[in-house]
Amino acid sequence: MDAISEIVAIENIGKLVSGDINQPILEADTILIRDGKIAEIGWKGEIDVEAAKTRVDAMGLVVTPGFIDPHTHMVIGDWTPIQKAIGWMEGALLAGVTTMISQGENNIGGLPMDPAGNKALAILAAKTYKKYRPGGALKVHGGALMLVEGLTEQDFKEMAEAGVWLIAEIGGCGLYKPKDVVPMVKWARKYGFKVSAHLGPVSIPLSAPLMADEIIEINPDLAVHVNGGSTSVPFAEVKKLVDDADFHLEAVFNGNPRAAVEMVDYMRKKDALDRLVIGSDTPTGNGMIPVAILRMVVQIASLNRLPAAEVIAAATGNTADTFGLNVGKIEVGREADIIILDRPAGSQGRDALEAIEIGDIPGTTLIMVDGQIVALRGRDTRQTAGCVKINGVERKVTTMEDYLWGPWKFAIDRLI
């Protein structure tokens, strides 16, 4: 989907969540989008919205950047063989995930463990997901190379030229001992790769135990499933990563929920929440749910008693910072991947942020990618109390058919 060269306005925003943990809420009620990018942020009357072809009235609801899921295991298309999962990526898009990042295409039968096979798998994923957008809009960064014996510096150069820029979570499969992977990580960095490593005991037969000291030696950009994947490590290991390293630390939905509470509490004490990143680690045998990122936001905000806007930054801007992506924040020049959330019908929270803080899962009322409306809500995601207006027309879910079965896109083309 190409960015459209037209003007889109989002007006009457109730609360504007920035995705920037240093300033989680922006004082503004209007966003103007031009050519798929955020062009202006300000107050009604300050921004000229008259030229906008599409005017979204947020009706006082909460606007946030689209979520980024930094921990997924896609393989090809919107199909992952291990769970026979079809359409799971589109499902996540409809629940507000507008960008997905691969941690390795290892959920395939007959996973190759040689350099040629692994390079082929990563290149195939990087190239196909560059063009293929699940649900017509989801931005997928596929093609995460697994480190295996025999890879040379030339391989990393070749891979970078082919569009591969991710190293799959070290410890997930393949080589993991610092003595084997540190030289490869050095080559990877030279060619612009981002590197992840997993903390924890073994999870699947091909995975390997990696503890804090080894991860610190590897020095990745992101330590994944620090709250367990799904089995957690002794808490001293988590503390060590918080205290003795400065890379980002991921808490995942498919982890240990109690370890997540302890991890986030400790990061807050150490003023390190700008390093917190929220991921799903899906699809796995432990679960494959479209709202994993939203559920994790709710879990952390409610159980750690943190402001929802700060936790949303850990699912948006912090992740964009980790991987150097121009999404994840409401900021002039960023790609306009934006969602509008509302409290679920019947919630005691007065808006989506309050609902999250008391543990209620909000619903989406609009999902936008590159300034284009791609959906109003997910399949059977929570029915919201309010709704948006598009070009003056209220778009409310009224019937059971609309709510459960769709059309979830409400024939968007005819709306604007």
Ligand SMILES: [Zn+2]
């Ligand atoms: Zn994983």
